Amino acid sequence: MNTPLSWIKAYVPDLDVTAQEFVDAMTLSGSHVENYEKKDKNLEKIVVGKIVKIERHPDADRLVVCQVDIGGTEPIQIVTGAPNVREGDLVPTVLDGGKVAGGHDGQELPPDGIKIKKGKLRGVPSEGMMCAIEELGSSRELYPEAPEDGVYVFPKDADVKPGDDAVHALGLDDVVVEYEITSNRVDCFSIIGMAREAAVTFDKPFYPPVIAETGNAEKVTDYVSVEIQDTDLCPRYCARVVKNLKIGPSPKWMKERLASQGIRSINNLVDITNYVMEEYGQPMHAFDLNTIAGHKIVVRRAADGDKFTTLDGQERTLDHDVLMICDGEKEIGIAGIMGGENSMVTDDIQTLVFEAACFDGTNIRLSSKRLGMATDAAAKFTKGLDPNLALDAINRACQLIEEMGAGEVVGGVIDIYPNPVQPKKLPFEPEKMNALLGTDVAPEQMLYYFDKLGLSYDKESNLLTVPTFRQDLNCMADLAEEVARFYGYNNIPVSLPRGEATVGKKPYDHRIYDIARIVLEGNGFSGGMCYSFESPKVFDKLLLPADSEYRKAIEISNPLGEDFSIMRTISLNGVLTSLATNYNRKNKYARLYEFGNVYLPHALPLTELPEERMKLTIGMYGGGDFFTLKGVIEELCDKTGLKDQCTYVPTTEHPFLHPGRQANITKGKLNVGWIGQIHPEVGDNYGIKTEVYVAVIDMQTLVMLSSFDIKYEGIAKFPGSTRDLSMVMDKGIFVGQIEEILKKCGGKLLESCKLFDIYEGEQIAEGKKSVAYTMTFRAKDRTLAAEEVDKIVEKILKELSKLGIELRG
Amino acid sequence: MKEKLEAIKAEALEKIEKAKVLESLNDVKVAVLGKKGELTQVLKGMKDVAPEDRPKVGQMVNDARTAIESALEAKTKAINQALRTEKMKRETIDVTLPGTKKLTGHRHPNQIALEDLERVFIGMGYEIVDGPEVEYDKYNFELLNIPANHPAKDEQDTFYITKDILLRTQTSPVQARVMEKGHLPIRIISPGRVFRADEVDATHSPSFHQVEGLVIDKGITMADLKGTLQQFAEEFFGKDTKVKFRPHHFPFTEPSAEVDVTCFKCGGKGCRVCKGSGWIEILGCGMVHPKVLHDCGINPEEYSGFAFGIGLERVTLLKYEIDDMRLLYENDMRFLDQF
Known part of the structure; x- marks a missing residue:
């Protein structure tokens, strides 16, 4: 939403603030x-000057030397090439050291404007410059009185004198403000709504436009009739008729205001509908009465598959949920979105029908999305308009028609409004x-505050009446x-919640993370x-x-x-x-x-x-290999109370891993995760041409197994007894199998077993390897006897021999 | 006799004095104090001394011995000290050489920011609560006063799985879930992943993180909300941070506000980070809408509360002056190594 400050001030005339304050x-x-x-960015030191004398330039045919009265004691001398200067003209004049917005060619404006300094033109001193409208950053579209080529000359009836601020005199000292309006404030998507907010904000009186009675002695109902068939989608429909139309350009003030909203002026009729839409926030539409068959307007849903050509010349395919404006025979407009080509206003229009209606916001939003038509009107309706706006808007439009002499308004208004919305x-x-x-x-x-916002208070009942344009006010909050808002958020004091104390904490699983x-x-x-x-292609990349x-x-x-497109099932x-x-x-x-x-679906x-x-x-x-990563996992287990409790079970079940270098990490029957080297083909799929090691830990399982219940066990008092075992075995036997036997047979007395050598090659038979462990045995309560330890070792050897493992000779 | 002793002593002391290495001292020790040493010889010759002179001579021998021994000890110590000094001189290293560092990893900047934030709120008695990322429409919208057909529900913002199941667009559904459980009072924050259908670019990501806060108790006021967020801003951004509340609209809070803090780069003077305004918008908040309380089973006549939501990436990007959000998801080591 944009508003020029000048338009706001039109309804809040006492507003006297700088742009920044506003x-x-x-x-x-x-x-x-x-x-x-x-809008006056880069316009500096520009005053009204009066050309008092013009002389030919001694050395240049196309230049003249002007004496310009700028309200001082002496006129200044300005050399110009402008063809249109005459003695007595009042012109905007930029003085030495001032700035203009751009060049007279109307090209894109430089960001910092153009600095003007006194100098000499063909040897004759010049102390300033007379400005074309383009040099002031504007255009002939907004200032049609400006010449096509030459400096701007104030009209004879302009109330200006030499030395006046020319920027102000031209109305260029305006500010266009762009707001982010929240979706609940439908009323603020209008100039009137914003002016009301400004009036309350600055505590100034608010003067909305006064809508005058309009229309001749005729009756609108003699020209056109309206029927709403689908009242669920159209709570209200107002129509008025204007005849003897005189299409022409709009006045400058209207063009300017429309331009501030990014709307280009078309002609007075179109401009009026757009103007009222911006002013009141109520979209309007104009039909050519002659194109309306049976002079009858019917509001109803389209039929599925209907084709309809909108006024932009595009053919649209409709469906049953699209609301249409129809005449006695055919569809003539998509309600609230865009009119039809078959009823559009053309230059030879005689009589028009104005429409100001209220359509269901949700329906318009969905329809405009389905049709791919995001129009200004649809954007307004989408927010859910107050049906009570429609009548004011249509009457305002007719008032502008009369004021601008654009046509003869027919008396009366058609207003179909079966269930009027009442103020809450x-x-x-x-x-x-x-x-x-x-x-x-x-x-x-x-x-x-409430009074200024338009809410009236009845002391007797202690009730506030909320105007219907404030649909967002529904409860105490x-x-x-x-x-x-008006007391000031920043004036609300600062305190901290009192009441029952609560414990600040992280959940247990976050502590494990x-x-x-x-x-x-x-x-x-x-x-x-x-x-x-991620992409479903991931599954193929991972060879699943x-x-x-x-x-x-x-x-x-x-x-x-x-x-x-898919939620990952594998991380x-x-x-x-x-x-x-x-x-x-x-x-x-x-x-x-x-x-x-x-994300695993059930x-x-x-x-x-x-x-x-x-x-x-x-x-x-x-850098690093499988065992580097395994060491990290082991450290993670150590630190979460799972020291030496997880088993690394060799597997080939993960197709994305190297078949000979992968293991499941288990504890009992539970799978904590897996670890391995990425399959080289997967590596190729990802474009990594080196060894990649990965592990995935299921945190729920790790969290469940984790424990921090530590009890001090004392420091060993009795000496331990160590034995080394040097074994020869088939290459295919995992050391994990050996350790399992050592631990099982060693029982409580086995304090530790450490792998200290693993060897393949000379001195060892083909297909065999040698593995050596140091075992430490210790009892808590006594010094172990050698025989006791021997017995255990014997048991271990017996078990090992079952796997074909022998002591190395 | 006396002369002889004096001569032995003087000679020994001179040798000790002149000794440069420990071996020379040992030589002196052996030559004078050893079994066959000169002084020992003198003692052995005591039998030839007149008995009445023996104590006196004995005394003289002992004196000489003590003198030599202490000279030896002192010199030994001096030589040892010199040797050690010499050794340490040789051992001098270039202390400006780089230290031997273990390769350590770095925490993701988003995680660092989150932990800073969690620390502040845990300190204020907030519990951290998680919620599902794939969520029912009911929790993500309906219970938060965003009814069917609300523009915010438009497909262009929300990723849907089915009509009723979606990827949560905000962490606010956790509010509804916690309120529904009905354990009052409530003081929680809920950080987590949220999803919106925004194409990836320098300032957008279809997946990002929010941190939701919710307090429900008897007598909670908007002043409490202001005080809490002021406290948070001071702890998180620095003691001198100022906070500004601007009215805003969220369907699930009323009144609602957006909160700006004084720019943590320039302190409010205006700079590139705050685009010259001196303020940075960091979060949205408000008093929990009475309809939301009611729909979640809490009596709005008895209880009130406030809620706030912080966009974590936004804070991270601003805090570390990261100019492209995509960097957070690329995981380039050269990026991560900087945190």
């Missing part, structure tokens, strides 16, 4: 100013309002906001952030088979494109993509981790919310 105060009372533009009544509850705001505003003060972050960052992994949605559970993903019905793609980004950018290494959900299509599982995804390339 903008600041309006923002603080709720009309957030996004931007404002001074709300109780006046000053204590409750103060209690909500934490303020102590006097009831009288509140009533003062809404009224309290009005009080707060924090530990994970510390562990990961301590190992060189940085936190990343990835999207929750057609029947993979991962492929059962939730689809977004209106995605931004295929790349963001790997985000980190892999990020690693690829780093790889392509030639970063030597990358170590990333990411916390984010995967059934597709969704009938209930999916399961959201938090996954910690870790990925790395460049």
Whole structure:
């Protein structure tokens, strides 16, 4: 929404503020100013000058030397090439050191304007410049009296004298303010609405336009009739007729005001409908009466598949939910969106029918979306207009017709309004309002604000009557906001909530996430952030088979494109993509981790919310191998109370991982996650030509298993006994299997077992490897006897031999 | 006898004095104090001394011995000290060489900002609560006073899965879920991922984070809301931060406000970060709409409350002067390493 300050001042004449004061105060009372533009930007030191004498330039045929009276004691001398100067003319004159907005060619204005300095033209001193309208940043469209070529000359009847501020005299000292109006304030999408806000904000009287009686002695009903068939979509329809039309240009003030709204002047009739739409916020439409069959207007829904050509020449396909304006035979306009080509106003129009109606906002919004027609009128209706606006608007339009001599208004108005909207009544509850705001505003003060806002108060019933244009005021809290706005949000005191104390805390799972972050960052992994949605192509990139559970993903019905169309069921793609980004950018290494959900549907299509599982995804390339990453996971387990409790079970079940380098991380029957090297083919798919290691931890499981229940066990008092085992075995045996045996047989007395050597090659038979462990045995309550330890070792050897493991000779 | 002793002593002391290395001292020790040393020889020769002179001579020998021993000790210490000084001199290192660092990772800037924010509110007694990212329309819209056909529900803003299930567009549904549980009073913040159908560019992302705040209790006022956010701004952005409340509209709060803080870059003078205004918009807030309270099962005549929502990325980008939102999702190590 834009408003020129001058238009606001037309209804709030006592408003005497600078642009900055206006903008600041309006923002603080709720009309957030996004931007404002001074129309006199770069216009400096420009006064009205009177040409008192013109002489030929001694050395140039096309230049003349003028003596210009600028209200001082002596006239100044200005050399000009303008062809239209005459003695006695009053012209805008920029003085030495002043600025104009642009050149006389009307090209795009330079951002900082053009500085004017005194100098010599062909040897003759010149102390300023007389200005063309283009040099003042405007155009002949708004100042039609300006010459096509030459300086602007004030009309003879202009009330100006030499030395006056020419910018002010031309009305160029205006400011156009752009607001961000919130969707609840439908009334503020109009100049009148904004002027009312300004009047309350600055506590000045508000004078809305006075609508005069219009029309001749004829009856409108003799010209046209109106019938609403679908009243659910059209609560009100007003129509009036204007005959003997005189189409012509609009006056300058109207063109200027329309221009400030970004609307180009067409002719007086079209301009009036646009003007009223901006002034009142009520869209209007004009039909040529001669094109209306049977001189009858019918408002009804379209039939599915109807074709209709709108006044922009485009053919539209309609459906049953589109509301149409029809005549006795055919459709002539899409209600609230755009008129039809078949009834549009042309230059040879004789008689027109004005329409000011109220249409259902939601219907207009949906229709305009379906039809792909975002018109100014639709934008207004979409917000849900007050039906009570329509009559004022149509009468205002007729008043402008008469004032501008654009035609003869036929008497009377057709007003179909079966269920008039009545003003709401709300109780006046000053204590409750103060209690909500934490303020102590006097009831009288509140009533003062309400009165200025157009709410009347009846003391007897203690009720406030809310005008129908304020559809947003429905309860005490809404009224309290009005009080707060004009009392000033920044005048509300500052306090902290009292009452029952509450415990500030993080949920337990967040504490585990924090530990994970510390562990990961301590190992060189940085936190990343990835999207929750991705492309279904990811499944192929990850080599997932057609029947993979991962492929059962939730689809977004209106995605931004295929790349963001499904909710991820596997978290790997985000980190892999990020690693690829780093790889392509030639970063030597990358170590990333990411916390984010995967979304697992219980059934597709969704009938209930999916399961959201938090996954910690870790990925790395460049420096380090499988065991580097495994070490990190082990540290994470250590720090969450799972020291030595997780098993790394070799597997081949993850198709995106190297079949010989992947493991599930388990505890008992629970799967905590998995770890492995990315399958080289997957690496190719992501364009990473180096070894990539990844792990995914299911945080719900880790959180569930985590424990911080630590009990001090004392420091060993009795000596331990160590034994080394050097074994030879098949290469295919995992050391995990050996450790399992050591732990099982060692029982409580086995304090630790550490792998200290693993060897393949010479001295060892083909297909075999040698593995060596140091075991430490210790009892808490005594010194272990050698025989005791021997017994255990014997048991271990027996178990190992079952796997074909022998002691190395 | 006396002369002899004096001579031994003088000679020994001179040798000690002249000694440069520990070996020379040892030589003196052996030559004078050793089993066959000169002084020992003198003692052995005591039998030839007249008995009445023996105590006196004995005394003289001891004196000489003590003198030599203490000279030896002092010199040993001096030589050792010199040796150590010499050694340390050789051991001098270039302390300006770089330290040996372990490769450590970096926290994502969004996470750092979130943790700063959580710390402030936990300190004020707020509990952190999570909610689902795939959400029912009922919680995301309906219970928040955004009825069917509200423009905010337009497909262009919201990602839908089915008619009733969508990707939450805000963290506010957590408000409705917490209120519905009915444990009063409520003081929560709820950070999380939200989704809107905005194409990716320097200032937009279809996925970003909000932090929702909600307080419900008896007698909560708008003054409390102002005080709370003022406190937050001072803790989060710095002690001298000022806060400005501007009226705004949100369907689920009434009165509603947008909050600006004095620019944390220039302190309010006007700069590139605040686009010259001196203020930066950081959040939306308001008093919980009585209809929302009612629909979530809380009696608005008895309870009132406030809510606020902060766009986390916005705060992160401003705080770290990051000029492109896409950087937050690329995870380039050269970006992450800076935090």
